[in-house]
Amino acid sequence: xxxxxxxxxxxxxxxxxxxxxxxxxxxxxxxxxxxxxxxxxxxxxxxxxxxxxxxxxxxxxxxxxxxxxxxxxxxxxxxxxxxxxxxxxxxxxxxxxxxxxxxxxxxxxxxxxxxxxxxxxxxxxxxxxxxxxxxxxxxxxxxxxxxxxxxxxxxxxxxxxxxxxxxxxxxxxxxxxxxxxxxxxxxxxxxxxxxxxxxxxxxxxxxxxxxxxxxxxxxxxxxxxxxxxxxxxxxxxxxxxxxxxxxxxxxxxxxxxxxxxxxxxxxxxxxxxxxxxxxxxxxxxxxxxxxxxxxxxxxxxxxxxxxxxxxxxxxxxxxxxxxxxxxxxxxxxxxxxxxxxxxxxxxxxxxxxxxxxxxxxxxxxxxxxxxxxxxxxxxxx
Numbered sequence: 048x049x050x051x052x053x054x055x056x057x058x059x060x061x062x063x064x065x066x067x068x069x070x071x072x073x074x075x076x077x078x079x080x081x082x083x084x085x086x087x088x089x090x091x092x093x094x095x096x097x098x099x100x101x102x103x104x105x106x107x108x109x110x111x112x113x114x115x116x117x118x119x120x121x122x123x124x125x126x127x128x129x130x131x132x133x134x135x136x137x138x139x140x141x142x143x144x145x146x147x148x149x150x151x152x153x154x155x156x157x158x159x160x161x162x163x164x165x166x167x168x169x170x171x172x173x174x175x176x177x178x179x180x181x182x183x184x185x186x187x188x189x190x191x192x193x194x195x196x197x198x199x200x201x202x203x204x205x206x207x208x209x210x211x212x213x214x215x216x217x218x219x220x221x222x223x224x225x226x227x228x229x230x231x232x233x234x235x236x237x238x239x240x241x242x243x244x245x246x247x248x249x250x251x252x253x254x255x256x257x258x259x260x261x262x263x264x265x266x267x268x269x270x271x272x273x274x275x276x277x278x279x280x281x282x283x284x285x286x287x288x289x290x291x292x293x294x295x296x297x298x299x300x301x302x303x304x305x306x307x308x309x310x311x312x313x314x315x316x317x318x319x320x321x322x323x324x325x326x327x328x329x330x331x332x333x334x335x336x337x338x339x340x341x342x343x344x345x346x347x348x349x350x351x352x353x354x355x356x357x358x359x360x361x362x363x364x365x366x367x368x369x370x371x372x373x374x375x376x377x378x379x380x381x382x383x384x385x386x387x388x389x390x391x392x393x394x395x396x397x398x399x400x401x402x403x404x405x406x407x408x409x410x411x412x413x414x415x416x417x418x419x420x421x422x423x424x425x426x427x428x
Contacts (some may be wrong), residue, residue: 238269
């Protein structure tokens with residue numbers, strides 16, 4: 048698995064290059080450019096595609112504002128180039144369909160300019176949606192076996208912030224302000240709080256100290272929190288006063304057990320460790336909450352028993368049409384689900400990974416209110 052993880056960057060780079068070259072070729076055909084202009088388009092889009100893998104080296108070499116601009120543009124074009132690619136692909140399919148039906152078609156130039164305008168508008172929409180930050184989403188969670196004294200207990204879930212060079216302390220400060228208004232009983236982090244190999248902002252620890260509920264804060268680690276060498280992660284959060292749960296559980300409030308696991312693809316649980324964690328989590332007369340960054344694999348711990356599983360990782364696709372393409376690969380993708388007596392909430396996350404865009408998806412800060420289960424809940428909201 049570790050080897051596959053390291054292949055992600057090169058594969059993404061090649062995919063980005065292929066999409067950009069497709070865009071250059073289709074624009075050249077539709078605009079009926081000459082040979083020199085076509086070569087120029089191919090060179091331009093090749094350079095744009097390579098701005099993504101070059102982003103980190105250029106940032107390190109340039110430093111300061113120029114370095115940050117290189118980094119931002121490289122990751123921005125990763126998303127913007129993808130949007131242009133699928134808009135052109137959709138336009139090509141429609142254009143071919145009109146021709147097959149014998150319908151009158153606009154000129155190739157008009158079609159290309161329309162596709163460019165649509166891609167620009169969608170990219171602007173994606174930038175605006177990401178810049179808007181997370182919206183509070185209030186969700187009532189019916190939980191079988193919930194002690195009466197915990198009726199109305201609130202949990203604020205922070206997931207997939209990806210704090211680092213692209214997401215700075217200002218995003219963390221906005222979250223802290225929002226949580227101060229919400230006044231939850233407990234704050235939980237469900238992974239990918241930060242970007243591996245990137246330094247968190249100097250002010251981050253003080254801000255994390257404000258991300259607390261009445262009963263403190265707890266965390267599980269995501270794939271981006273775990274260093275590639277497999278060394279323990281989460282030390283930063285521990286230093287900032289967050290209870291980091293790595294295959295163990297604790298009781299933050301009377302009648303409540305909260306457990307957590309590392310990303311279950313990077314660090315799968317053995318059968319013995321899963322059983323041991325279940326023994327800590329499921330105690331008579333107590334409600335159980337399990338933090339699992341990846342919305343897969345936690346069934347070995349819960350076994351269908353009454354519990355609330357909080358997960359993230361999927362970002363709800365982040366960029367359309369990934370929210371449609373990725374959904375078949377996850378049994379639980381986004382929203383509230385029920386697995387036997389276990390409630391599962393998968394959040395779209397508080398931030399973005401890579402491109403600073405969100406298209407037809409939103410960042411969110413879920414505020415989950417625990418309620419005694421009095422009727423079978425809907426499968427998904």
